[in-house]
Amino acid sequence: MQLQNSSSKPSDMVTSPVEAIQTWLVDKIAQNLSLDPKSINVSEPLTRYGLDSIDAVTLVGDLEDWLSAELPDTLFWDHSTIEKAAEYLVNECDISALNVGSSAEKVEANASTKTEEPAKKGWGGFFKGGR
Amino acid sequence: MQQLKQYWVAEALERDLGDPCNPDNMMSWKQVVDLDEREAFPHEIIEWLYNWKLSHYYVPEWVGGEFTSFEEFVSIVRVLCRRDQTAGIAFTTMFWSFLCWMAGTEEQKQKLASFIKDQNGTMCLAYSERAHGSDLIAGDVTATKVPGGYLLNGEKWPINRATISGVTFVIAKTDASAGSRGLSLFMVEKARLDAATYYNLPKTLTHGIRGSDISGIGFKDCFVPDDMLLGKEGAGLELALKGFQVTRPLCAAFSHGAADTALRTTLKFAMGRELYGKTVFDIPQPKRTLVDAFLDLLICDCETIGVARGFHVVPEQFSVWGAVVKYFSTVTLEKMIQDVSVVLGSRFYMREEHDFGIFQKQMRDNAIISMFDGSSIVNLHALILQMRSLAKHRAKRNDKMMEALQSRLEVNFSLDKPVPRYAPEKMDLFSRGADDSLQGLEIAIAQLHDLKDNSDVNPEVLDQIITFASSALEELNAQDEYLATSAFEFGHDQSPELFDLAKKYCALHAIATCLHMWIYNRKNLGEFFAKGEWLVLSLARLLRSFRPWQNLTISPVYVENVAQELVKLYNEDKMFSIVPFQLAKTETQKDQTNAASELQLQA
Numbered sequence: 001m002q003l004q005n006s007s008s009k010p011s012d013m014v015t016s017p018v019e020a021i022q023t024w025l026v027d028k029i030a031q032n033l034s035l036d037p038k039s040i041n042v043s044e045p046l047t048r049y050g051l052d053s054i055d056a057v058t059l060v061g062d063l064e065d066w067l068s069a070e071l072p073d074t075l076f077w078d079h080s081t082i083e084k085a086a087e088y089l090v091n092e093c094d095i096s097a098l099n100v101g102s103s104a105e106k107v108e109a110n111a112s113t114k115t116e117e118p119a120k121k122g123w124g125g126f127f128k129g130g131r
Numbered sequence: 132m133q134q135l136k137q138y139w140v141a142e143a144l145e146r147d148l149g150d151p152c153n154p155d156n157m158m159s160w161k162q163v164v165d166l167d168e169r170e171a172f173p174h175e176i177i178e179w180l181y182n183w184k185l186s187h188y189y190v191p192e193w194v195g196g197e198f199t200s201f202e203e204f205v206s207i208v209r210v211l212c213r214r215d216q217t218a219g220i221a222f223t224t225m226f227w228s229f230l231c232w233m234a235g236t237e238e239q240k241q242k243l244a245s246f247i248k249d250q251n252g253t254m255c256l257a258y259s260e261r262a263h264g265s266d267l268i269a270g271d272v273t274a275t276k277v278p279g280g281y282l283l284n285g286e287k288w289p290i291n292r293a294t295i296s297g298v299t300f301v302i303a304k305t306d307a308s309a310g311s312r313g314l315s316l317f318m319v320e321k322a323r324l325d326a327a328t329y330y331n332l333p334k335t336l337t338h339g340i341r342g343s344d345i346s347g348i349g350f351k352d353c354f355v356p357d358d359m360l361l362g363k364e365g366a367g368l369e370l371a372l373k374g375f376q377v378t379r380p381l382c383a384a385f386s387h388g389a390a391d392t393a394l395r396t397t398l399k400f401a402m403g404r405e406l407y408g409k410t411v412f413d414i415p416q417p418k419r420t421l422v423d424a425f426l427d428l429l430i431c432d433c434e435t436i437g438v439a440r441g442f443h444v445v446p447e448q449f450s451v452w453g454a455v456v457k458y459f460s461t462v463t464l465e466k467m468i469q470d471v472s473v474v475l476g477s478r479f480y481m482r483e484e485h486d487f488g489i490f491q492k493q494m495r496d497n498a499i500i501s502m503f504d505g506s507s508i509v510n511l512h513a514l515i516l517q518m519r520s521l522a523k524h525r526a527k528r529n530d531k532m533m534e535a536l537q538s539r540l541e542v543n544f545s546l547d548k549p550v551p552r553y554a555p556e557k558m559d560l561f562s563r564g565a566d567d568s569l570q571g572l573e574i575a576i577a578q579l580h581d582l583k584d585n586s587d588v589n590p591e592v593l594d595q596i597i598t599f600a601s602s603a604l605e606e607l608n609a610q611d612e613y614l615a616t617s618a619f620e621f622g623h624d625q626s627p628e629l630f631d632l633a634k635k636y637c638a639l640h641a642i643a644t645c646l647h648m649w650i651y652n653r654k655n656l657g658e659f660f661a662k663g664e665w666l667v668l669s670l671a672r673l674l675r676s677f678r679p680w681q682n683l684t685i686s687p688v689y690v691e692n693v694a695q696e697l698v699k700l701y702n703e704d705k706m707f708s709i710v711p712f713q714l715a716k717t718e719t720q721k722d723q724t725n726a727a728s729e730l731q732l733q734a
Contacts, residue, residue, distance in 0.1 A: 032621045045310065053268060053311040053368060054516060055621035057560045061520045064563065073560040074369060077311035 017098045021086040028062060029082075042082035053077065067095045135546055135655070138712040140188065141206035147183065150718040151214050152486065160487040163215035167492050168482070170334075170341040172295060173218040180211075180222050181251040189225040191232055193552070194244045200550060201439040205384040206712065212388025213395075213706075213714075216496035217340045220385060224292045227256045227300055229377045231318055233555035234362040234370050239318060246298065246320075254298035254318075257287035257348055258371060265509055267302060267314065267368060272350070274303035274315055280356040281305070281317070286332070288347030294331040295344045297321055302367045314367030317359045328353035339495030373558045376449040377442075378504045383435040383460035387428070389497035390464040391707050394424050396486045397471045398701050400478065412698075417474045422690055423672065425697045425707055427467040430669045431460040432709045433648040434641055437543065437568065443550035444543040448562040451517055454510040459637040461501040468494050514633040515625050517561060521636075522611040524564025533574065540571050544651040546710065568644045569636075572607065575646040576600050582650075592663045596646070599670035602678060603642040610635065638673050645669055648709065656709055659696045664689040 022042050030037040033050055040049060046056060056076035064071050071093060072078070079085040089095055133142060154161035157179050166173050180186070188207055190196020198204065204226075211219030231243045246252035263269045272285030283303055287293065298320055305315040321329070332347030362370050398421055401412040411417050438456045441448070472479035475490055482488040501507050528536075542548055579597045582588050610632065645666060653661040668690065671683040697707070705711035 032619060034620060047310045051621060052623075054513070056311065058516045058520075058621065061517075061561055061563060065520070065523060070563070074311070077369075080310055080312075 017090045017095070018086045020098060021089055022082050024066060025059075025063070025082045025086065028059065032059075040082070042086075045080045046076055046082065047080065051076070063089075067098060069093060069095050133710065133712040135710060137200050137203040137546075138206050138710055140203055141210045142713050144183065144185065144207060144210050145713065145715045148210070148214065148715060150715045151489075153718045154487075156715075158211075158214040158218065160214075160489040163217065164482070164487045164489060164492055166215075166342045167217065170336070172342050172344055173215065173221060176215070176218040177222055178251070180218075184248075185222070186225060186247050186251065186253075189223075189228055190244045190247055191553070194232065194240045196244060196248065199552075201381070201442045201553065202436060202546075202550070205381065205387075205435060205439045206710075208381070208384035209388045209391065209706065209708075210714075212385045213391045214388070216385055216389050216493065216500075217342045219388060220340060220496075221292060221295075221343060222253075223381075223385075224255050224296065225253050226378055226381060227254050227374070229555065230256075230300055230316065230361060230370060230374045233373060233377075233558070234316070234366070235318070239358070239361065243298070243318070250297070252297045253292065253295075254300060255290055255292040255296040256374075257290050257293065257299050257301045259287060259289060261286065261288050265505065267371060268311065270302065270304060270314070272301065272303045273307075274301075274305050274317065274355070276305070277354070280354055281360070283317070283319075283329075283350035283353040283355055286347060286349035288332055289335050289345050290347050292344045293346040293348045294334070299348055300361070301348075301350075302371055305364050305367075309365060311368050312365040314371070315364045316361040316367040316370050317355055318361045319355055319359055323359075324353055324355070337499075339492075339498055341495075369560065372560055373555075375504055376453040376558055377555075379457035379510065380435070380438045380449070380453045380460075382500050382503050383431065383438070383456050383464075385503075386461045386464040386497060386500045387431065387435060387708075389493040389500075390424075390428055390431075390467055392493050393468040393471055393490055393497075394421065394428065394707055395701060396490050397421065397424075397475045397479075398697065400485055401474055402698070402701075411474065412694075418694055419690065420470060420474055421697065422668075422693050424467045424471045425693060426665065426669050426672055427463050427470075428707050429665055429709055430641055430645055430673065431463050433645040435460050436546070436709065437644045437648060440543050440546075440550050441567075443553050444539055445565070445567055446554060446557040447559045448565050448567060449558055450513065450560060451521065451562045451566045452568070454513045455637050455640045457505065458501075458507050458510040458514075458634075459641055462507055465497060465501055468497060508630075511630050511633040512623070512625060514636055515629045516621075517564075518629075518633065518636060519614050519619055520561070520564040521566055521569075522564075522614040524566075525570050525611055526615070528570065533571075536567050536571050537574050539567055540574065540647055541651060543567065544647040545655070546652050547655045566640070568647060569607065569640045571647065572600070572604055572639075572643045575643060575650055576604060578650050579646070587661075588653075588663065592667055595667045596649075596663060596670065599667070599674055600642070600646055602674055602681060603639050603670075606635070606677065607639050610639075635677055638676060642670055642673050645673075652709075657711070659692075660709055662692075664692050665696075668693060 026037050026040045026042065029049060029051065030040055035049060057073055060071055060073055060075045076085055079088045148158050149156035151159050153159055158176055185207065187197040188204065189198060191198045208219060208223055211222060225247065228243055228247065231239055235243065258267060260270050260272060272283065272287060274281040274283050283301065287301065298318060301317045301319050302314050303317065304313050306313040329348060329350050332349065335345045337343065337345055401417055401421060402410055404411045434456050438452050441452055472494065478485045479490050482491055542550065576597065579593065579600060582593055649663060649666050659665065668685055671685050674681060675683055700707055700711050704714045704716050706714055
């Protein structure tokens with residue numbers, strides 16, 4: 001499955017959880033490895049793009065953040081392509097954050113809200129309150 | 132005797148080894164320097180340690196050994212390494228057994244336990260290859276599946292104790308196309324191999340730990356049965372990385388031993404040598420150098436003892452804490468030894484004379500520790516990859532998480548509290564952004580404010596501690612803000628600036644850890660520790676590297692009090708540590724010592 005083709009697909013296909021995850025992974029990997037997203041084929045092993053073992057573990061952390069779910073730290077070692085990893089996530093993991101949103105856009109919106117949350121504000125209240 | 136019972140084994144070992152200045156004692160300076168001169172493996176020492184049954188402390192209680200606590204383990208390794216890192220390291224390659232305690236079957240565990248306890252057996256770790264260094268995935272050693280087992284082929288080098296060991300943990304490629312799942316780990320028992328199918332490489336000559344068996348092992352169609360596979364096929368890299376999370380922070384214990392001796396022998400010289408009408412120790416500059424060295428030891432102690440207890444409390448956070456301690460404690464103590472060398476003058480360079488030339492030997496030996504099991508660069512790189520997630524996690528903390536964190540900190544840092552049994556299965560490849568010590572900095576600051584109502588704390592000391600702790604928090608917040616807005620790339624081409632940021636993360640971590648250690652142990656570790664002047668000086672020392680503009684003027688009275696404590700510990704033959712446990716008594720005061728210990732026994 002080539003990701004760049006996804007825009008030409010019917011909208012219900014575009015918004016499937018598998019595709020939402022694939023899109024997110026392609027973007028993330030392209031961004032963190034300085035690659036053109038179009039050059040990433042979801043059925044190629046990730047190591048082909050220069051993602052080494054430890055980077056792959058780091059990527060699980062980013063994905064956990066986005067999905068608000070705890071995932072196996074060796075996810076990309078065991079499912080070495082974007083396609084396989086996305087399928088595994090949808091079929092085997094509790095990723096309710098994705099299922100709650102009915103469209104990919106909604107998931108993206110949730111995700112960006114989270115990342116834009118200013119750093120260190122989370123617990124400022126506790127500290128000040130405790131004083 | 133130290134009131135904390137986790138230090139009793141170390142004290143007993145000290146008593147039985149005796150004063151290292153007496154050439155007749157096992158592991159004396161003279162013996163270990165002689166062995167070093169001859170580049171000879173310390174067989175006699177190792178045998179003595181087995182006969183003492185020290186090896187039992189490398190085997191967990193739940194498989195029939197005596198190991199219960201990493202805090203105790205660290206204290207034992209310090210005792211060995213203050214005398215001789217060469218022998219201490221040679222004996223402690225046994226800590227690779229944790230790979231088996233972590234991933235072995237019940238049968239494999241029992242077998243290894245019996246090998247260690249009943250056959251005085253030991254093991255080595257065969258990961259490195261000549262052409263590939265830290266790049267394990269690129270390794271060329273293969274394990275090809277055949278009926279009933281695997282055929283090993285290829286060569287591992289440089290491997291500590293590759294030749295003088297009965298078990299070799301070998302990582303080998305079982306599937307060239309499976310990437311991170313292509314490696315498997317084997318617990319190879321040499322006695323069960325066809326001797327014609329493996330060979331050892333000759334000893335490699337080294338700058339320090341010269342008596343060590345740094346060699347290699349090669350395999351030619353070497354058949355290893357299925358029961359030597361550790362964990363599942365393909366689990367090799369995962370186990371290797373988790374194994375490093377155990378051994379990396381423990382390497383700090385090697386450094387603490389060497390650093391204690393470097394400081395002790397230099398202090399002895401400084402107090403005995405008269406120049407310009409006074410002792411070297413009474414001249415301000417050398418005195419400050421020695422005080423700073425003592426502070427470095429105390430700072431690293433908070434990290435090293437903290438992390439040792441952390442194994443039992445937060446094993447899932449060791450991708451962070453393990454890397455911090457492996458970098459911070461070993462590099463700080465390496466530099467500390469260099470710093471004190473100037474006080475010893477030209478004698479630091481002599482392979483005889485003052486204390487049999489032990490200083491130069493410890494300095495040479497210790498220089499490898501920051502490289503062991505992952506260099507400083509490898510550890511800082513591991514932190515760089517996790518810093519964004521640490522910052523994100525920190526931003527997400529809420530009251531409930533902080534309450535849980537605070538209760539973990541209390542168990543982790545209260546040395547008088549028992550720790551839960553170590554659960555190796557809880558180790559994770561990444562901490563998911565959690566790092567209790569640094570993420571509990573605000574808790575520590577709140578607790579410091581609460582101490583203002585406490586009459587047994589000097590308000591001036593407390594104010595300074597609070598000021599410095601708040602400075603650290605400012606730095607941490609600024610660092611997190613920077614990380615939230617900066618771009619990030621995977622890979623090995625991380626910028627030197629990011630490495631500096633990772634170093635700063637370690638220094639901030641050390642500040643937080645010192646604070647927790649003080650807050651939770653003011654009633655446990657004696658008057659000097661409780662007074663907190665050492666903490667003021669330590670925090671100033673840590674902040675100075677990245678806040679040179681801040682007013683970090685320190686009281687000369689505090690410096691003098693720390694100097695007096697240093698001398699006191701020296702005179703009483705106690706470890707330079709936040710837990711100054713009893714070392715072997717100096718034998719020049721033999722008569723008094725014997726009398727004193729008899730009295731103790733009667734009492």
